[in-house]
Amino acid sequence: MKLFSFALAIRLVLFGIYSLAILPGQVQTTSAAEPAPAAVHYTGRWDFSDKTTPWCAWQGSSFQTSFRGTGLKAAIRSDREDYLRVIVDGDQRSTRKIKLEPGRRRYQLVANLTTGLHCVEVVKETYGGESRMYLERLSVTDGKLVPTQRPERRLKIQFYGDSNLAGHSLEHEKNNGGLEFTGCHFTCAGITARMLDAEYQNVSVGGARILGRANSVLSFYDKLDFYHDEPKWQFTKFPVDICVVNIGANNVGQSDKTSIINDYLTLLSAIRQAHPHAHIVVMNGFGWDRDEPANYTQEVVNKLADKNMSRVVFPWLFNEWHGCEYDHAGMARVLCDHLSTINPDWKPVREMDVVDGYGKDGDVANGSFEQVAPLGGFGWRYFQDGITRVHSPEQSPAGEWFLRIPEGSETHQPNPAHSAQRCTFHFQLRSADKGQATIRVEFRDQQYRNEIKDSAKDFKIQAGAQWLEHSVSVQSPAPTGDQSHDVWQIILRIIANEGTIDIDNVKLTSPNEKRDPAASTGANIPSVRKLKIK
Template identity: 25%
Template structure:
């Protein structure tokens, strides 16, 4: 072989080897990332939330200890399965729907025998633990978890951190005697109601004081397992609240008051050492055993300077019909306890009560006067609130008489006329699961009077509200009785502003006044150009929200109040500049009046502000005679015709 050919072959071979090595080195990080990325739903998935005292030493099987350990996840796709190792009774709920019971199962459990709709979903899985014979190897571990299995290509989503309540107790805290034990207990119901994490360090038959014939939480509450010898690593989680309900069984075992008080004080001291910032609640047991000693233990901690220790007086919380056997509450009894505990604990955790005016999951659209934290008042027309909630029923807490409309799960708006107090807005129970609610009060701006005051919602025991995902654009419609929807069948709800907002999937409100003018006329006509900046008894805080679009329709009434064309145009120019000052990024659409009054002046005002995001909209021919109730106000057809013209214009602006 010629030397030149040999050299060429040698160079080609070296080049090929270098290219191969370079390719391997280049792809190594990607391969490493691919092989180390955890499978969605697997034990390594950081988006899984495992609550309780879980043993994670075995990377293939996590073991939940004590009562009601649970795991939850938010996921995409249409199906979810869970895998457990040991035979156990499992409880699960998908999208906050009915709690499903899977009795004495092991291996892979299909939690969605009926596939879900495509989208984002939520699942939790818990166990019936500590109650013979639900765990085949009790008291050895049986709450085992080996991961969720999702659809191909599905993923889990991160969830925000939540407060945590730890419950310490006996069979009452466990939920003994109820159909589903722990998930029927007040501890589970309260945690779900407040939307916080919760765990049960409890065991049926437990005492506070360790005895030869009674399991004592004073020596066991800080252990990883029931009756185990391994200390729990409190770095794994920090409770924000600890509710201790003990003493029911100690009296029957002959524990003296002195011993009980000493051990209770010691337990509070240890809980404080483990949870430096938690609120500690000494729950007076329902049989009122050792109440003086329990109070004294709390007082001892208070005297030591601890300001986060509280005694809970439970006298008269329950009646005879709330018990299964005179000692253990039934489902209704547990629900009552949860409802009584919620307003005690929620403020200390800075968690709003679900359904209250402070509930951040209730979204208030429009201008609401929130100066009274217990009573929110909608200003102007078209103000409403929306929320998502769980459970089968909801009651609206209304102060005094008013009319309002209610839509549930996107259904038709139902009219409630002249109602007050606690108004049941689900007379027919809903299916268990997630629901949506919208309440719109009849406008009080103008001639109609009423008490549009929202004081909260009452949900089912254990039910709660849920955050509304995503952000919708906000549109304000500014005008007079036409914008309010006067003379249409449902006023605000059949007005072009409401219909346009709904068609665009936007939040919307009407800053409109029946009989209002653009100009505050000398004869007393309300000037919307001034009132636009007000709400309630004072100036509106435009930092509350920023409108994405403002649609203005003014001038119909000014002519009959002797407003000159020159004055109208001057005021309109200044008004548009003032709107721009409070909404620097909004699109402002100025409609010519449907009656064609002051049209040249309106067009000229828009031109004069020289703002490329302020535009004039010619409405000539939008409203035919058959679309009018009288010579001025649109009927339902008229508002619908206006909506059809306006929707594409506003859509382009958004």
């Protein structure tokens, strides 16, 4: 087993990517114009003031190494409990989480690999409190580290946000805020970065506001560590192309609109100084509160008159206060769609690696149940209540999978909707028990928990042993004259009243309003309600 001590050598590479460059028994030297191959490459906000032990604090920070061998261990010191995610040879579908315990410990990152060249990336998934993670040593089983050139990415992106971007409840559909359900790699930030082939930093904190308190973006955007004012982060180490600011939800109910707008102006001015050449995107969810900032963030952008700034909004389809992995995938698609209108060179170069939980082109998401997110969810809530995807290419009428709903259970999915809209759901049902299902269609207004009175429609369907096609059609409520009380969301529920119900090939057809292009250019838009996902 070969050991690699971080006391051997350190070199700092430009653009905030740090590399420990070694060869066995010596330090390699090279010209600045031709960086040396390195044993370990770092992304995120790392500190190298102690050259024997680099440390990081923020979620999303990572290190990457290549080696020839069958396994890899790391000696890591952590101030408190946190979690890491290990990605082997770029396989995003087979990652694993490792729990960090307080103190210095040795962790088996990977084991029992085939002998050969492997690449391992280790991502700090959580920021569980006043804690730093110190990387002290790597050891290879049956081999050695292989110095490589630093991976070159197309773009650099900075994210600032609150608990949603920090990945709270990312791996739990029902808003469980436990650290074990928190993550970063499969947040909107991580998914977007991989789609765009970008390096990224995710500087986000639960409960954060715009400014005016210790826990505000203005108070921590320039820190290496949330809990300490020094050392400060040097922005020149990571000159970003794009800066995404997803903040404001925690200000609602604490300040009035005028105060919140002024807070945005102060924060965005400071962020512009920190990122003078970046395109800044003000990003917010819409459809969760009548006073949500998405109502007026375009006004904020207009006041700043910054030609390199825009805003984008995504539909709040979480059901709870935090999105899980497939919700973040939907957010990432909205953000990537927006960025591609800002700069054609910013179009995604990779498919997203998490199932998209947002319907597209007026349809439902994952209506044939073919895809699943790493947490086990698949865009239809709640898999934790016993509904299951069944793999049976011979029996599925649309692909290889269908959904099985036990008696007394239900599944549902929300999607954006509009007033006075004809909506038709198509699906296939069967029941070995010749059971009965209820198809329920509900409508919500801008206050996402508020079901519009007398708008729900129930359809009872007797299912047989063979797959049969069915459809139900409803008209959404007419406009009220108050947009906040008009239709914002449609929810389809499938309830197994009697017997076990199998369902597949769910589709939604409805008039599809195109997104107002002003939402992508930063120009004035008359109403957030005219936005619709493409």
